[in-house]
Amino acid sequence: MATEILMPALSPTMEEGTLAKWLVKEGDQVASGDVIAEIETDKATMEFEAVDEGVMGRILVPEGTEGVKVNAPIAVLVAEGEDAAAVPEAAPAADAAAEAAPAGSSETAAPPAQPITPVVPNEPDIPAGTEMKPTTVREALRDAMAEEMRADPTVFVMGEEVAEYQGAYKVTQGLLDEFGDKRVIDTPITEHGFAGLGVGAAFGGLKPIVEFMTFNFAMQAMDHIVNSAAKTLYMSGGQMGAPMVFRGPNGAAARVAAQHSQDYAAFYSSIPGLKVAMPYSAADAKGLLKTAIRDPNPVIFLENEILYGRSFDVPVMDDFTVPFGKARVWREGSDVTIVSFGIGMTYALEAADALAQDGIAAEVIDLRSLRPMDTGTVVQSVMKTNRCVTVEEGWPVASIGNHISAVLMQEAFDYLDAPVINCTGKDVPMPYAANLEKLALVTTAEVIKAVRAVTYR
Amino acid sequence: MAARKTTKKPNVSKDELLHYYREMLMIRRFEEKAGQLYGMGLIGGFCHLYIGQEAVVVGLEAAANEGDKRVTSYRDHGHMLACGMDPKGVMAELTGREGGYSKGKGGSMHMFSKDRHFYGGHGIVAAQVPIGAGLAFADRYLDNGRVTFTYFGDGAANQGQVYETYNMAKIWDLPVVFVIENNQYAMGTSVKRATKSPSLWERGAAYGIPGEEVDGMDVLAVKEAGDKAVAHCRAGKGPYILEIKTYRYRGHSMSDPAKYRTREEVQKMREERDPIEGVRQILLTGNHATEDELKGIDKEIKEIVNAAAEFSKESPEPALDELWTDIYAEAG
Numbered sequence: 001m002a003t004e005i006l007m008p009a010l011s012p013t014m015e016e017g018t019l020a021k022w023l024v025k026e027g028d029q030v031a032s033g034d035v036i037a038e039i040e041t042d043k044a045t046m047e048f049e050a051v052d053e054g055v056m057g058r059i060l061v062p063e064g065t066e067g068v069k070v071n072a073p074i075a076v077l078v079a080e081g082e083d084a085a086a087v088p089e090a091a092p093a094a095d096a097a098a099e100a101a102p103a104g105s106s107e108t109a110a111p112p113a114q115p116i117t118p119v120v121p122n123e124p125d126i127p128a129g130t131e132m133k134p135t136t137v138r139e140a141l142r143d144a145m146a147e148e149m150r151a152d153p154t155v156f157v158m159g160e161e162v163a164e165y166q167g168a169y170k171v172t173q174g175l176l177d178e179f180g181d182k183r184v185i186d187t188p189i190t191e192h193g194f195a196g197l198g199v200g201a202a203f204g205g206l207k208p209i210v211e212f213m214t215f216n217f218a219m220q221a222m223d224h225i226v227n228s229a230a231k232t233l234y235m236s237g238g239q240m241g242a243p244m245v246f247r248g249p250n251g252a253a254a255r256v257a258a259q260h261s262q263d264y265a266a267f268y269s270s271i272p273g274l275k276v277a278m279p280y281s282a283a284d285a286k287g288l289l290k291t292a293i294r295d296p297n298p299v300i301f302l303e304n305e306i307l308y309g310r311s312f313d314v315p316v317m318d319d320f321t322v323p324f325g326k327a328r329v330w331r332e333g334s335d336v337t338i339v340s341f342g343i344g345m346t347y348a349l350e351a352a353d354a355l356a357q358d359g360i361a362a363e364v365i366d367l368r369s370l371r372p373m374d375t376g377t378v379v380q381s382v383m384k385t386n387r388c389v390t391v392e393e394g395w396p397v398a399s400i401g402n403h404i405s406a407v408l409m410q411e412a413f414d415y416l417d418a419p420v421i422n423c424t425g426k427d428v429p430m431p432y433a434a435n436l437e438k439l440a441l442v443t444t445a446e447v448i449k450a451v452r453a454v455t456y457r
Numbered sequence: 458m459a460a461r462k463t464t465k466k467p468n469v470s471k472d473e474l475l476h477y478y479r480e481m482l483m484i485r486r487f488e489e490k491a492g493q494l495y496g497m498g499l500i501g502g503f504c505h506l507y508i509g510q511e512a513v514v515v516g517l518e519a520a521a522n523e524g525d526k527r528v529t530s531y532r533d534h535g536h537m538l539a540c541g542m543d544p545k546g547v548m549a550e551l552t553g554r555e556g557g558y559s560k561g562k563g564g565s566m567h568m569f570s571k572d573r574h575f576y577g578g579h580g581i582v583a584a585q586v587p588i589g590a591g592l593a594f595a596d597r598y599l600d601n602g603r604v605t606f607t608y609f610g611d612g613a614a615n616q617g618q619v620y621e622t623y624n625m626a627k628i629w630d631l632p633v634v635f636v637i638e639n640n641q642y643a644m645g646t647s648v649k650r651a652t653k654s655p656s657l658w659e660r661g662a663a664y665g666i667p668g669e670e671v672d673g674m675d676v677l678a679v680k681e682a683g684d685k686a687v688a689h690c691r692a693g694k695g696p697y698i699l700e701i702k703t704y705r706y707r708g709h710s711m712s713d714p715a716k717y718r719t720r721e722e723v724q725k726m727r728e729e730r731d732p733i734e735g736v737r738q739i740l741l742t743g744n745h746a747t748e749d750e751l752k753g754i755d756k757e758i759k760e761i762v763n764a765a766a767e768f769s770k771e772s773p774e775p776a777l778d779e780l781w782t783d784i785y786a787e788a789g
């Protein structure tokens with residue numbers, strides 16, 4: 001009996017991959033557990049083991065094929081003695097897989113083929129005519145760290161799996177090779193300990209970059225982030241502080257459930273003494289991280305696993321930085337202001353595209369840093385549009401959206417033609433089930449609905 | 458590692474051996490199936506398989522009494538099967554369906570069963586350690602003679618809360634067995650790179666807690682150590698530490714390329730120290746069972762696992778209003 005071997009899902013966010021190499025040929029005997037192929041996922045090259053035993057009847061997808069969808073048949077295994085030639089050619093992999101996306105895939109996980117570019121290229125930090133290079137957020141973050149480490153020998157990176165493993169999400173890829181184990185340091189699983197140690201190292205004259213494998217685990221270290229890092233400058237009457245960066249992926253990934261899916265944007269933004277940045281694009285990831293490393297204060301730098309693989313244009317410049325407290329207008333419009341940051345921008349921009357087709361012109365603002373926050377740009381925009389919708393992945397109570405609403409009420413009350421609507425994640429822990437997870441997250445449809453509500457259209 | 462040294466202890470019956478064989482094989486086949494369903498996209502997120510470590514939970518469950526408790530990390534499928542939870546309910550939780558132990562809301566890393574005294578399923582490394590001591594605190598408070606098995610990894614053993622817990626557990630002589638499942642790696646970090654302590658169990662000495670190292674690829678050795686630890690706890694002498702040397706054959710989770718160790722290292726362990734193969738050999742060489750009998754068991758287990766997989770595919774996704782339930786308990 002012939003058994004189809006299907007392209008496996010090998011990571012929570014994988015939807016397609018490259019069949020890098022076949023390690024067996026047609027006619028080879030295969031036992032369960034044998035490595036039959038190497039597959040490149042969004043994160044790594046993985047060995048793919050056979051589950052069933054038999055003889056490799058036919059290889060349907062040749063090695064080197066990119067973009068093979070999860071669950072597409074890639075080979076056919078036959079029983080011993082069975083005629084491999086009798087196995088019919090399968091339909092081309094791409095078609096066969098069309099409806100077979102994994103249950104857990106979030107619609108937003110697939111990296112778009114083209115870099116995402118703003119409609120309004122109003123970046124004042126980039127001189128006109130600068131060459132742009134498509135770069136993933138992951139690469140941009142790595143480049144930022146590498147550049148700052150080259151420039152300042154007191155900058156070092158510390159965290160779980162950052163060195164030899166090249167980063168759990170491959171953000172620190174190559175740093176160990178370039179900077180050695182004095183400056184790229186694997187820690188034991190001791191978040192409270194190494195966060196505190198990082199604070200001490202900062203007091204002692206170094207500039208630590210502390211990576212949390214994800215920000216969910218920074219909760220173990222919360223005391224040092226808040227009580228030690230954020231407050232010491234004040235408590236010492238300005239004598240000493242903690243110039244350092246706490247960084248890592250934040251927010252929901254895909255199907256990793258309640259303890260691993262939480263957006264800490266509002267959490268950290270409420271703490272005086274901390275600065276908080278949360279980039280969306282690769283250029284901002286790079287420019288803001290460089291600013292964060294140079295900043296003389298503790299900076300919480302919130303990244304996103306789903307954004308890591310997305311590609312954006314990044315300016316090719318010797319020293320490109322993005323200042324804190326300066327929002328970026330991605331799209332101009334006169335009917336409504338949509339304010340977002342981080343992965344929320346995905347929904348904001350998708351909604352703006354869809355609304356434009358119905359003649360509603362949305363102005364989309366990416367806050368980029370949350371503390372300090374560029375509320376001035378938001379207020380200016382709302383004075384023009386008279387309506388505002390905020391978008392974030394975090395919970396609704398005491399959210400960033402709540403804060404913006406309060407600012408608008410105080411500073412632009414007379415300009416508002418409708419109450420501000422906050423689009424947020426639902427007020428529940430993140431469920432695992434695919435259908436519930438989808439409901440728990442904020443969606444583009446919800447943003448569109450909110451815009452229609454505030455514009456009465 | 459040395460060649461197989463498992464020998465049948467004189468006091469181990471055929472039934473007991475067959476029980477171990479069956480239980481370990483169940484976990485192995487279940488996990489292989491879970492790996493397959495993950496590859497097909499039916500299971501999402503993180504999925505940490507227990508393949509290679511089966512003797513640990515099977516040996517310790519054999520030392521437990523009804524009513525004893527257990528708590529562990531995200532690598533929890535084996536613990537749940539070994540303590541008598543239904544493979545169907547576990548697999549359906551992995552696929553995120555209504556028929557799962559947490560109605561599909563917890564997933565692979567977060568399952569619980571009050572009935573079977575299984576307290577999770579915890580995603581934060583080492584968080585289960587003080588929780589386990591807390592369960593034991595309640596048992597001592599209620600004076601019910603129960604023991605709690607608190608499982609954690611070699612990586613977790615470096616978290617500070619473990620030592621805060623050791624200290625409290627000994628001050629109050631809590632009936633808790635701390636089970637360190639030392640599978641030699643914490644994700645990509647080998648034990649040797651994470652600590653300079655020559656052994657993990659000896660750290661208990663600083664708090665006055667006895668313990669020992671156990672060969673975790675030998676289910677009989679695990680059972681024997683478990684008996685001793687449980688007797689210590691039940692006698693009111695407080696906590697006990699078992700550092701069980703084991704090995705995970707698969708990557709840390711489904712998405713780990715496992716470049717930090719060689720294929721040969723894994724292969725050698727599989728060939729020379731496999732816990733299931735070990736019991737199988739004792740059964741066959743001691744003439745306790747024939748190849749055919751064991752094949753019969755294999756087949757039986759395959760059917761149970763297939764039925765669990767079927768159930769996990771057929772069970773519907775949770776109703777949409779489940780999103781809003783179980784956030785708060787109703788005040789009585």
Ligand SMILES: Cc1ncc(C[n+]2csc(CCOP(=O)(O)OP(=O)(O)O)c2C)c(N)n1
Nearest residue numbers: 217532580581582610611612613642643644
């Ligand atoms: C506090 C915390 N930090 C980091 C992680 C990410 N993480 C998950 S499992 C793991 C390795 C744990 O290794 P070990 O304790 O040896 O258990 P094993 O996975 O080998 O069973 C890490 C670093 C986490 N879940 N929680």
Ligand SMILES: [Mg+2]
Nearest residue numbers: 610611642643
């Ligand atoms: Mg381990």
